[in-house]
Amino acid sequence: MADTAAHSPRTGEHEGIVAALEALVSNTAKGKHHGDDERLGMSAAGNPYTPAPVAKQHHHHWWSKVAAVEGLSQSRLDDLFADHHLGNYTAIRGSEQRIFESMPVAVRIGMHLLFFSSKKTSLLRYSSVEDVLEKMSIKQGKLYDDASDPAAVLEHIKSFIETYQIDTSELLEPDPIKYPSMNEFFFRKIRPDARPLAEQGNAAVVSSAADCRLTVFDDVEAATRVWIKGKHFSIRHLLGDTSLADRCFPPGSSLAIFRLAPADYHRFHHPVGPAVCGPTRHEAGEYYTVNPQAVNADFDVFTCNRRDVLNLTWTPRAGVDVPVAFVAIGALLVGSIGWSKASQGSSVARGEEAGWFAYGGSTCIAVFPPAAKVTWDADLRANSLAGVETMVRVGDRIGISEA
Structure with a gap:
């Protein structure tokens, strides 16, 4: 800086x-x-x-x-x-x-x-940074939900497609005129065959939760030394639950950080499975940008932003159950976080859709305890330790559990 x-x-x-x-x-x-x-x-x-x-x-x-x-x-x-x-x-x-x-x-x-x-x-x-970001986010959210002017919506979607070079052939609905609002296009669905799941039969594999820019770290100390510079970042603050963090995610817990840019497909998927969903904790917060220039500075982006924390119990192999925390983090101009399949008690498969973000770029973070014995793929780990994100897509393999 x-x-x-x-x-x-x-x-x-x-x-x-x-x-x-x-x-x-x-x-x-x-x-x-x-x-x-x-x-x-x-x-x-x-x-x-x-x-x-x-x-x-x-x-x-x-x-x-x-x-x-x-x-x-x-x-x-x-x-x-x-x-x-x-x-x-x-x-x-x-x-x-x-x-x-x-x-x-x-x-x-x-x-x-x-x-x-x-x-x-x-x-x-404005009286504070938070005030202007919240006002912008709320106002933009309303605009992007507005379906009252179909011609204006279509013009905006076409401009978005051109600006970000969106490949519409991947979309479940490729015709932009079929989307009633900008948000409907923003969290558009893609064809099931557009994102094949790596090593589908291997329950020990961890796959990318999103089309994203990925960083992975063996522990919080490595993450904060290289990437996350917020003064108050910790698993406790990220999860908003000291008891859960101390009980399930002791020192040595590893992280995968999935950053979505505005151009990305904005639905996120379960990175592990089979797993059983536990409760989801909703944490109120701010609307800071999750861009690396903010994350790499002294802004407590991940622990201050509005976020949802889903608890999962993952079975990487028969007889082994480990907790996983999956955190969906809102950001600048992200009006909402939606969940597709995350209700408490439901069973989910790796690669199954978990939820979506409304307009804006945002981030998911998966937290694994030492007991999961997750080994990140070498190329991703090397890039991350060098402070460089790697572009990956939903379903790509990013690591494996040796538990």
């Missing part, structure tokens, strides 16, 4: 920046962030993944919209923003390739602006 004090607005800049950024927030809340401004980092061929220098040029162009602030030069604007939080490098599994993942305007606002300074010196006229 750069020294934020060195990149704070100087005297005379603050008011102009406030006005410009509030206009961006207003446009975002109105749903105007999937047009040309959204295509940050796109190549001429429409690929959203481009080298960092190209994305940086687009970044400069986007920020030029606030360059009219009196006394604020383009070079100063660059000094303030251009070298911060441009996006994330993500590994492509099975190759040496890494891609540069650009971010939507809403997420940039959440990170560049709302997390750039303390609540007291926020660049927006």
